[in-house]
Amino acid sequence: MSLGIVGIVLFAALLHASWNTMVKGGGNKLFEVTLLAMASSALCLCAIPFLPLPDPAAWPLLALSSVIHFTYNVCIAAAYTRVDLSFGYTIMRGCAPMFTAMAMLLLGSPLSPGGWGGVLLLCCGVLTLTWDSLHGKRARPSDLAIIFGTAVVIMGYTLADGYGARVSGHAVSYACWIFFIEAFPLMAFVFLRHRRTFLPYARARLRVAPFSGLCNVGSYGIAIWAMTKAPIALVAALRETSVIFGMLLSIIILKEPFTPARLLAVLLVAAGTMLIRLA
Numbered sequence: 001m002s003l004g005i006v007g008i009v010l011f012a013a014l015l016h017a018s019w020n021t022m023v024k025g026g027g028n029k030l031f032e033v034t035l036l037a038m039a040s041s042a043l044c045l046c047a048i049p050f051l052p053l054p055d056p057a058a059w060p061l062l063a064l065s066s067v068i069h070f071t072y073n074v075c076i077a078a079a080y081t082r083v084d085l086s087f088g089y090t091i092m093r094g095c096a097p098m099f100t101a102m103a104m105l106l107l108g109s110p111l112s113p114g115g116w117g118g119v120l121l122l123c124c125g126v127l128t129l130t131w132d133s134l135h136g137k138r139a140r141p142s143d144l145a146i147i148f149g150t151a152v153v154i155m156g157y158t159l160a161d162g163y164g165a166r167v168s169g170h171a172v173s174y175a176c177w178i179f180f181i182e183a184f185p186l187m188a189f190v191f192l193r194h195r196r197t198f199l200p201y202a203r204a205r206l207r208v209a210p211f212s213g214l215c216n217v218g219s220y221g222i223a224i225w226a227m228t229k230a231p232i233a234l235v236a237a238l239r240e241t242s243v244i245f246g247m248l249l250s251i252i253i254l255k256e257p258f259t260p261a262r263l264l265a266v267l268l269v270a271a272g273t274m275l276i277r278l279a
Helices: 003-025 029-050 056-082 085-106 113-135 141-168 171-204 209-226 232-239 242-252 260-278
Strands: none
Touching: 003 029, 003 056, 003 085, 003 209, 003 232, 003 242, 029 056, 029 171, 029 209, 056 085, 056 141, 056 171, 085 113, 085 141, 085 242, 085 260, 113 260, 141 171, 171 209, 209 232, 232 260, 242 260
């Protein structure tokens, strides 16, 4: 992989951590993810007319994925309402590939020794971060259920989108349709339950929403492009540096506490996830 592509993929990881930081930093997390989804949908709508339609076989997976993405958006809003970014983001990003690897194992795709090594590092990182957050009283045991539940949901859409992109015949088109569709269930949910409070909030955040949407679509789009220029496993592994960016942004922008244990946990999670991706 060339140095230029490495830099671009690292930028994509920073973009991913950035939109999570903006959601965490917003006053209402559910409204923030809704505005993010709406902005991402509008951006992808501009691209869809220039892309081929996904194969009809992919549409059931698109429908399933839209339901899972709706659940993910609601879960991530709940998670960031309760816990620090450096805690929630690291565990969600770390446990999701671990759960996915375990699911693939059950589906008949065994893990390599490197994959098991990655799972071990992830477990050590998650346990270290969990102990540090519980010991420091920055998280409660009930918060862990939301965080791990969100990681399971991430595993769900990872599997659905992975298979969907394969049968769609055009991965970029499939990704754009996912971003386009996922906003509508979330918009309907928020408008039905919170219309009076959401509209004033949205007007106040109109300048921020397009940027968060651009970070969301940009991080995924760059990764898709990079996978056409470099080995997929290397690109996927390099993207997991987002947990390191997430920790830095949580300290610099959100003023969250920093501890050596958190740094160790983030590094273990990043290393473990990379091993799983490369296995």
